[in-house]
Amino acid sequence: MTSSDIPDKGIGIPRRTVVTTAGALGLSAVSLSAGLPAAAAPTAREAGAATGAPARRTHGWHHYVQAPSSRTVRPVRIVETSGDVRRPDALLQPGGARTLLRRPRPEAAPRWPDGTTAEASSTHAGNNGNDGHPRTYDAANAVDGDPDTFWNDDTQGAFPDVLTVTLPQVARLPGITVISNSDGVPTDFTVDVWRDGAWTTAATVSDNDVTQKAVPFPEDITTDRVRITVTGVQDTPHGAFTRVNEVWPAPVEPVPAPSVTVDFGKVVVGYPQIRFTSASDNAPGVRLAFSETRQFLTNRSDFTRSDQAGGAGQGTDQFAVPARGADWTDHKGFQSGDKVFADGLHGFRYCKITLDALASDAPAAQPWGEVEIDSVALQFTGYLGTPGTYRGWFLCSDDELNRYWYGASYTNEIVTDTFRQDDVDPRGAWSASLEGKLVLHDGAKRDRDPYVGDLAVSARTLYLTHDDAADAARNVLADLAEHQRADGWIPPASISGYTLPLFDYPLYWVTCSWDYVLYTGDRAYAARYHPHLVKVLDTWYPSVTDDAGLLSKGLNGTGGYGDYAFLGRTGRVTYYNALYVQALRDGARLARLLGRDADATRWQARADKVAQAVNSLLWDAEAGAYLDSATGPVRHAQDGNALAVVTGIAGADRAASALTHLDTTTKRAYGNAFMDNDTLFDQASQRVYAFTSYPEIQARFLTGRVASALDQIRRTYGWMDRHDPGITHWEGIGPDGSLYEDAYTSMAHGWSTGVLPALTHHLLGARPTSPGYATWEVAPQPGDVDWATGQLPTPHGPLRVGWENGAHRFRLAVHAPDGTRGSVSVPGDARRLRVRAGGRTLWDGRRAAGRDVTVADGTVTVSNLGPGSHSLLCERQA
Incomplete structure (x- = not known):
């Protein structure tokens, strides 16, 4: 193995290590009857041999596995x-x-003399505690001798906040101590005393970050009034409040x-x-x-x-x-x-x-x-993903891409957990129907509740790594279907007693149901929940469809409904409608599987109508991209434009234009932002969601823009990999690469793991094309990667793939399990390729050797490949 440093092309990403090998995949003997090269076999010994790795990589892909070895x-x-x-x-x-x-x-805390009072410039309204008793936040709490009560201002960051302590008679004070609440620490304040009929400043404090702040006076001061004027506090996820638990009449340094x-x-x-x-x-x-x-x-x-x-x-x-x-x-x-x-x-x-x-x-x-x-x-408590449990894996010549793939897998493992009453989101998320079942939560820290939108990514990651835990997705999908509302709406999660109103998530229930059946072949699930599918597509969404056939948020009382980011979007939104097209088409696939041809035909026709309306009414020719919404200020969103490409709503020209617009307007050192301007909210154009970046990465692969797909992966996942806490994938990234919701941000979120299915399905190139992998396709998109190998778990056994990408040759090997058939497409311009299998030429640059070898859009495809090992040698001609 040799290492080479590849420059980052000026986008602020450190240089990456590329693992290169001589004959990494062992494809010198290319024959349709030959076995899969050792590099694609799942053992540590074989994986190490395949990469030609030194001691650091003697275990090949095992080296990248992140889970602990025991519980x-x-x-x-x-x-x-x-x-x-x-x-x-x-x-x-x-x-x-x-x-x-x-x-x-x-030592005992110093006390104010009896009769001391306190008043404040403002006081937050009280509420009831967990014990049902009322809590007050008035100024008197700051001198009551009880550090568990506090004064809370009511200005929410509007300063100054003033607390005045009045003694029953004059006393000599050497200073004071301010005991504050840990989520309302005064950072900047002055202490004034009443002397000779006027306020005099006795001390000034700045940059305070401790909850017990001793404030000595330069000399003892005789006074009967002390005034604390707060001009700055530590910001918290709940806002900026001054919260003072106690003021003591002496400076007391805390014992560390x-x-x-x-x-x-x-x-x-x-x-x-x-x-x-x-x-x-x-x-x-x-x-x-x-x-x-x-x-x-x-x-x-x-x-x-x-x-x-x-x-x-x-x-x-x-x-x-x-x-x-x-x-x-x-x-x-x-x-x-x-x-x-x-x-x-x-x-x-x-x-x-x-x-x-x-x-x-x-x-x-x-x-x-x-x-x-x-x-x-x-x-x-998460899924313990040791090397022995991986039923699907990935390895390539790029060390960074390997880290991101296994970082995604580990992120997903720690959100794959049992639903337990004491551990789930406290906001009304507990459900007896989920208790004790394996689920895919949103995050390890929060939200510990399974949301169906997250499954659009996290479930795919699960199916490609640990499909033995596929019930974690089925349990969620089935439970949400069982809680379908009478009008057809399907709840996004159990949170708020299955009532949280989201506009887009019932569509994800449809697409995730198709994904589940596609990867697992579970026809019984499709049959059991087909009535729920009909109800959501034929009752709920038609109730929020306008006369142009487009979904319009605001109809049927949905103005207050949220979406994956609780965005204030209304009317015709490209993202909702592109997702609707995807759901209708996936619903049609489920219907065809069950022989429900009338349903399938109806939904496919509606999908085509919605796609036409999106192109007619939501395309912005001036920007060369789809509008975020037809209502309000002009902006263009990552979610809508990416899904328009992935679903085929956008033709080739519009797809190219939309992706160019996103690169031009949203490219950041830490990924692509999800909005191209700040008209929706402040700094929206600086926020990156890996959740909505996944379909954009897919769109770039699907349109042949492999270099830009890999560039976006390296910026987005490279940023998260290099910054604390490392390895796991964040819920969202804010301006300058920050945690977008500060401490509240989940730093291990299943919806951010799209790099894993992207690399497996597009770079390695293998994916199912019908339920349970009855049919599959392998279409590698190597870009600047020298070689890749991997395994996809299927109900029939592993589908193994390996390829090596040289300057003049591309070698590919596939091993398909029994009971499956598939096709292989090779990268490159068909006019300059010679494709051979063993001693037989399948394509010579002009003619095919048989009807199973075809050329479409310049790509050579070999079809009707059955179980067993298949190897191809593709020579690139000058």
């Missing part, structure tokens, strides 16, 4: 420590030395809480576990904060379900350590009555363990003492 997963390094921590590295080696966290008992942060090396999912060997006898508390990224690793988790539901954890998981120690697994619930709450399952890369406790958890847990820890681990 007990341990951290790989210590990120940082604070406070009094002894032997932190011991956490990485269970059974040996132990890690010790120590914290002295703090001992903490140690461990790194699991990649995002993992499951139940955290800690083995405590001993503790002091005062029930010292431990608080755990989790994050998928270092950027949002703080004393508070980047996301907890209890926070989302207004729970008791206040952003961390709590445990009170017994003196005798404990083998603790983080499960949802309270440890002691209504105190010491833990959230249970988490998706994260980093875990911060702190000796601390919530004030409200006293006396069940105390924020001081000693805790000795033997080890930290995680009980992994």
Whole structure:
């Protein structure tokens, strides 16, 4: 193997490693009766031999597999420590030395004299807590001596926010301490005191990032009033609020809480576990904060379900350590009555363990003492995708593409999990009909609920890697069908008790149902849910169709319906209608499978009518692209234009024009944005969704734009691969490559794994063409890739493919399972190709040797290939 550095063509992507081999696929003996070369066989030994790899790649594709080797997963390094921590590295080696966290008992907090009052410039309205009792957020909470209550302003980031504390008589103050809520920390504020009939500034604080901020005065000041004026706070996913829990009448520096942060090396999912060997006898508390990224690793988790539901954890998981120690697994619930709450399952890369406790958890847990820890681990709950479980795999000469493919697979594995009441999205998502079943959730961290739109990508990824878990998709599709509304609308997910109103997702139920049958051959599913298919296509969508035959959001009370990104689009939207065409055609395929020819004919005719209307009414000739919507400002979206190409709505000229427009207007260093301007919302033209990028990548492959497809893959997935947390694929990317929803962003989201089916179906070139792979096709699109090999799982056994792309020759080998037939198309201009099988010339550049060899659009195709091994040698003539 040799490595060469390929420049990034000026788009900000680091150079990539290309793995090259001599005779990588072992195709020197080309014969239709020859067996598949070793490179396409699924064993580690054969894969290593195929790549000619040195020690680093002796296991071929196995080298790229990301899942842990067992369900007990341990951290790989210590990120940082604070406070009094002894032997932190011991956490990485269970059974040996132990890690010790120590914290002295703090002094009692200083108190204001009786009769002290507080008032504020604004106060947020109260609400009811989980216990049903009302909560207030008024200024008095800042001087009540209870750190679990707080004053909350009501300006949502409009400053200043002013809190004024009035004493019953003058007193001498050396300073104050501001105790703030972790999701409302004042970053910038001034402290004024009332002296000689006027306010005088006693201190100014800027860039504060701690929840206990001691503010000493230059000298003791005698006063009866203190005013805190906040001019800046830390922004949070819930907005920018000032939240002050307590103000103390003295500057008190906090005793550093001992903490140690461990790194699991990649995002993992499951139940955290800690083995405590001993503790002091005062029930010292431990608080755990989790994050998928270092950027949002703080004393508070980047996301907890209890926070989302207004729970008791206040952003961390709590445990009170017994003196005798404990083998603790983080499960949802309270440890002691209504105190010491833990959230249970988490998706994260980093875990911060702190000796601390919530004030409200006293006396069940105390924020001081000693805790000795033997080890930290995680009980992994996702699909355990070890090399032995892969029924489909991929390997090529480009190291980066291999990483992205297996990163997609791992991302999908950690969202393939059992639906459990304690672990799912808290917003009304639990369903008895799903409990205990394998499903494809949206994300590892959030949303832990299966949405059907995500299955349009994540289910394909599953079918191509671990088809033994295909029930994860079927369970979701069947459950949503069983909850179909009387008017035919199918819910997008179980969230909100199956009532979340989305306009596009019932169409994904149709397309994903076809995908499921196509990959698995499950005819019984198609028959069982055909009535639901008829109802959604013939009752619901006609109810939101206008006189031109186009879907129009707003009809039949759908103005408030959302879509995959809850976008404020109304009227005739290209994306909805292109997806409608795809659903009608997929529905027709399902109907034909069942012999329901009348349904198929009706839906195909409607699809053609909608396609014509899209071309007549939604094409913008000036821009050379399809409009996002016929209503409102002019803009052009990735979703609509890409699907118009994929579905064939766009002819060759319009497809070329639309894809050129997207490249010209949406190309970013981290992918292609999903809008070409900001008329829908601010910075829309800087946002990248891998979900909607997948059909654009497909469109580029399908129209022969292989170089631009690979370029988009390398920018989009290269960005995610190189940035924290690495490996897994993000829900969305924001301006300058940021996390588009800050800490709330899911960094492991199944809908972003489209690179895997794109590389398998287009670059490797293999895909099913009828249910259960009864028929298949292999049409490689190598681009600048030197060789590729892989395996697709089918109900009949593996379909194996390998090819080698040289300057003058292209070698291809296919092994088809019993009970299947297929075709092979070779890349290149047919006029300059000579195609041979063994000693027989099938195509000499002008004539075919038989009726199973055809040429269409300049491509040579060999059809009617049955089970067994098939090898072709294609020579490129000058």
